[in-house]
Amino acid sequence: MTNSRARETTEAIERLYISMRHLFYRGFFKPAGVSGESIRSLLKTINPEIYGSMNIPSKLELDGLMYVLDRLPEGIEECAFIHLTSDEGFDKGSFEPIVPKKRRRNCYRIDEHQMNIEVLLGRSEIYDILTHLTFLFIEADKIRNLAFIQDENWKPTRAFKIIEEVVKGEKKFSRREKEVALIHLSSLIGRTFDETLNAYNTFGDDSNPDRLFKIIYNLGKVSLEDAKQTREREIHFSAILKERVGHHYFGEKWANKVKEVLFENDLHMRPLHIISANMHSVKNMLYANDALKKKDPKEVDYKLYGDISDKKELRDKVSKYALEEGLIYINDKSGSNIDVQIIDLSKTNLKNTPFGHIKYGGDDVIMVFDYAFGEQAFEVMDELLRPFEQKEEVYMMKVKSVSIMGKAGILAGGKGDIMIPTAHIFEGTADNYPFENALKLDDFIDDELQAFEGPMITVLGTSLQNRDILSYFMNTSWKAIGLEMEGAHYQKAIQVASKIRHHIAPDLFVCYAYYASDNPLETGSTLSSGGLGLTGVKPTYLITLRILEKILQHGKKEVSIKK
Numbered sequence: 001m002t003n004s005r006a007r008e009t010t011e012a013i014e015r016l017y018i019s020m021r022h023l024f025y026r027g028f029f030k031p032a033g034v035s036g037e038s039i040r041s042l043l044k045t046i047n048p049e050i051y052g053s054m055n056i057p058s059k060l061e062l063d064g065l066m067y068v069l070d071r072l073p074e075g076i077e078e079c080a081f082i083h084l085t086s087d088e089g090f091d092k093g094s095f096e097p098i099v100p101k102k103r104r105r106n107c108y109r110i111d112e113h114q115m116n117i118e119v120l121l122g123r124s125e126i127y128d129i130l131t132h133l134t135f136l137f138i139e140a141d142k143i144r145n146l147a148f149i150q151d152e153n154w155k156p157t158r159a160f161k162i163i164e165e166v167v168k169g170e171k172k173f174s175r176r177e178k179e180v181a182l183i184h185l186s187s188l189i190g191r192t193f194d195e196t197l198n199a200y201n202t203f204g205d206d207s208n209p210d211r212l213f214k215i216i217y218n219l220g221k222v223s224l225e226d227a228k229q230t231r232e233r234e235i236h237f238s239a240i241l242k243e244r245v246g247h248h249y250f251g252e253k254w255a256n257k258v259k260e261v262l263f264e265n266d267l268h269m270r271p272l273h274i275i276s277a278n279m280h281s282v283k284n285m286l287y288a289n290d291a292l293k294k295k296d297p298k299e300v301d302y303k304l305y306g307d308i309s310d311k312k313e314l315r316d317k318v319s320k321y322a323l324e325e326g327l328i329y330i331n332d333k334s335g336s337n338i339d340v341q342i343i344d345l346s347k348t349n350l351k352n353t354p355f356g357h358i359k360y361g362g363d364d365v366i367m368v369f370d371y372a373f374g375e376q377a378f379e380v381m382d383e384l385l386r387p388f389e390q391k392e393e394v395y396m397m398k399v400k401s402v403s404i405m406g407k408a409g410i411l412a413g414g415k416g417d418i419m420i421p422t423a424h425i426f427e428g429t430a431d432n433y434p435f436e437n438a439l440k441l442d443d444f445i446d447d448e449l450q451a452f453e454g455p456m457i458t459v460l461g462t463s464l465q466n467r468d469i470l471s472y473f474m475n476t477s478w479k480a481i482g483l484e485m486e487g488a489h490y491q492k493a494i495q496v497a498s499k500i501r502h503h504i505a506p507d508l509f510v511c512y513a514y515y516a517s518d519n520p521l522e523t524g525s526t527l528s529s530g531g532l533g534l535t536g537v538k539p540t541y542l543i544t545l546r547i548l549e550k551i552l553q554h555g556k557k558e559v560s561i562k563k
Contacts, residue, residue: 003472005466006471009468010427016042016043023235024237027239027242028235029235030232030235031233036137048464049521057142060139061139062191066203069203073098073109076107076136078218080234081234082116083117084129085118085241091106095108095109095110105117120336121250122245124374124375125376127460127461128463131461133235141223143219157188159187162184163184163185163216163217185216248379248383254334254338257330258342259384259397261328262342272398272399273367273403274403276369276405277369277371277404278370278371281544282368283318284318285355285545287318288305289304289352300354305537325349326343326344328341329341339369339370340369340370343366355548377490378493381490381494382496385493399505400554401551403550404511405511407515411480413519416536416539418444419515420452420512421437424491425455425457435491438511439550444542456484460485513543513547
């Protein structure tokens, strides 16, 4: 049964992406039209774990709603018209950008009924947004069907009238009256009073305590207007966006800037180690002890890194010191949303760091760049590894290693555990990318954390996975240990550059490691259950430690050979 459900899910995921791609090139669609219904039907067939009770008509999915709204602009539930655009100069007008809580993208409320969302990260971002919107439309229509009597007049229920009173704010509600309203809300959305009260507190804050009421009211209202055909919902894709997607428009600008900075600082002929990671762990491990006057540690001080993560004044001190000591920071203006740090190891004092024992003496350069998103990983890595021209000379990138660290969903363990991939398998295809990982299971023997080694699945979207397909990947001969969104895209670019186009030397080494942000097979541990918080500190820094050790030991060997 599980295998047949896994096959059904795989087919539905493939069809969903083909449909989304078709609608993108078509230019628009109506969520309540034939195309929109087709996408909804496929999402319901997949029934992703992250969207919980989406398929239950009488129950609203609150955790999934929070997950999606954190990644979409505030106020989107009020808008019937959603336009996906490229960077088209909206910031030059008087529009205030709205940045979602959990996604780095600029959005603009054009008028009462229209929201524009800037898409800069390629197809994966388009699929991500469309998946979240489809879930939102399913829940909105669910609210409409629960809040209005389905006859020609669509008369509102008593519960919806009370919700409307709260939203309009014309009457001052006492605490008891607000609790009565929450009871009516919980009855309407098919949730217990306790669940609804928790959601009310989670969604709201001091400036907008009734946000949950407003979201439910507006989703139902916009859905009703669509059903009555007074204002039909529409999603549009701009002509500029269609023109730019797939052409590395932002990735090329980003990579050119990085190469320009390397050239300007006379670092372009040095051995280069590329790390895709967060913007803090490498910097903290190389500079924090000196910046905060901590003495030569015998062991890695994970508590210190936790304190830095928790306290802005400590982060500011480390950043200021690192810049004084030669770290070059590139604040990305290309539109790729990927900042960069460049560290010249010949100028970096490693004595008072966890790497003092290595006795490194080389002149390697480390380039750390922020996380890419899905297919964008191929775009930025492909462009970065290309030869470049400066002052009428062509230079090859002197890449010695590429390291990828990030968050991923784990199948075999729990939140915070570590995954060491031996291959990336691209979901929905037979494409696979085996490689020799310089990081090994033995590098991560630890009393507090588990580590797992094996193939990982590069998925088309983390919000599309269900229990059946994940169990299939884990329990069959695939023996997958986790899922993420960038690995196969990175490895494809590395293999093309090193083995086919010969843009870089073929003898580089690669390090891949991920720590678990969630276990999508475990109830209460999916991405919609919340982030890792400080639980992520140890795995993040343990992976960073091992990557930097490999880089420094490699540089040390080269120095001894030269001598």
